[in-house]
Amino acid sequence: MGKHNLKRRFIQLFCAALYNANLEGFKERTIYKGDGKGVCVPGLHCYSCPGAVGACPIGSLQNAISSKSPGMLFYVLGSLLLFGVFLGRMVCGYLCPFGLLQELLHKIPSPKLKKSRVTKALSKVKYVVLAGLVILLPLVLSIKNGVSVPSFCKYLCPVGTMEGGLSFAVGGGSFAEQTGVLFGVKLGILAVIVIGAVFIYRIFCRFLCPLGALYALFNRYSLFGVVTDQTVCTACGKCRAVCKEDIHLPGDHECIACGDCIRHCPVNAIRRKNPFVKRKDDKK
Numbered sequence: 001m002g003k004h005n006l007k008r009r010f011i012q013l014f015c016a017a018l019y020n021a022n023l024e025g026f027k028e029r030t031i032y033k034g035d036g037k038g039v040c041v042p043g044l045h046c047y048s049c050p051g052a053v054g055a056c057p058i059g060s061l062q063n064a065i066s067s068k069s070p071g072m073l074f075y076v077l078g079s080l081l082l083f084g085v086f087l088g089r090m091v092c093g094y095l096c097p098f099g100l101l102q103e104l105l106h107k108i109p110s111p112k113l114k115k116s117r118v119t120k121a122l123s124k125v126k127y128v129v130l131a132g133l134v135i136l137l138p139l140v141l142s143i144k145n146g147v148s149v150p151s152f153c154k155y156l157c158p159v160g161t162m163e164g165g166l167s168f169a170v171g172g173g174s175f176a177e178q179t180g181v182l183f184g185v186k187l188g189i190l191a192v193i194v195i196g197a198v199f200i201y202r203i204f205c206r207f208l209c210p211l212g213a214l215y216a217l218f219n220r221y222s223l224f225g226v227v228t229d230q231t232v233c234t235a236c237g238k239c240r241a242v243c244k245e246d247i248h249l250p251g252d253h254e255c256i257a258c259g260d261c262i263r264h265c266p267v268n269a270i271r272r273k274n275p276f277v278k279r280k281d282d283k284k
């Protein structure tokens with residue numbers, strides 16, 4: 001592992017530890033409900049995880065939409081805007097514990113699925129998840145039935161199943177609370193994603209994660225991340241061959257700013273963005 005990757009891995013591990021700083025919660029099988037829970041962390045991390053000291057931005061967004069509270073909605077959207085404007089999908093590459101877990105699972109020796117037109121098409125599904133399960137369904141259900149249903153958390157989120165459900169169950173909590181058809185289905189989804197991550201690089205992030213979809217909207221304009229100087233790029237495709245994400249060019253909406261491609265560009269067209277050194281090509 002190169003020096004750069006070691007640094008990234010260290011940040012990922014540090015971040016996972018920081019998100020889960022409530023160690024008491026694992027021991028006592030309780031959920032921290034202090035002031036920190038009013039603050040969104042940048043990455044996907046279940047509010048109900050016993051270790052969680054902050055709130056999940058996607059869970060908070062669904063609750064804000066359902067509650068129809070303008071104050072809460074502005075607060076959550078403001079937090080997401082801040083993370084997006086500063087970091088874009090660099091959050092995915094550096095600050096998401098579930099991304100880290102999938103990267104580690106992918107290191108298990110096995111045949112790996114190569115990128116293709118199919119994976120590129122599947123990478124669009126996360127935008128449907130964002131629009132459908134995170135925004136539309138909670139909004140429609142709250143207007144029509146007056147109920148708050150965080151649909152992504154309830155029907156899909158593997159992070160919630162693992163951190164909120166399993167960590168209580170494995171820790172000896174009341175498994176009866178965690179049973180039922182829906183929990184069974186969610187366990188199945190979690191199993192598919194965990195096993196799938198061994199064969200498919202970051203399967204959940206690339207195809208299903210609504211938070212990645214949201215940050216992708218900011219990626220080209222974020223202050224930090226990676227950018228390609230298209231006046232220098234010769235379209236040789238070496239970066240695309242090295243990259244494990246479904247990118248067209250480094251710095252586009254699928255790039256998680258890991259930096260692996262930078263040293264492979266024969267004409268040094270790829271670089272890290274530095275907001276303190278303004279260059280003409282930053283927004284290309």
Ligand code: SF4
Pocket residue numbers: 228232233234235236237238239240264265266267268269270
């Ligand atoms: S490796 Fe460099 S020159 Fe080749 S396509 Fe990527 S950015 Fe362009």
Ligand code: SF4
Pocket residue numbers: 226239242243244245247249250251254255256257258259260261262
């Ligand atoms: S384009 Fe480069 S920096 Fe972006 S995810 Fe791919 S390898 Fe990492």
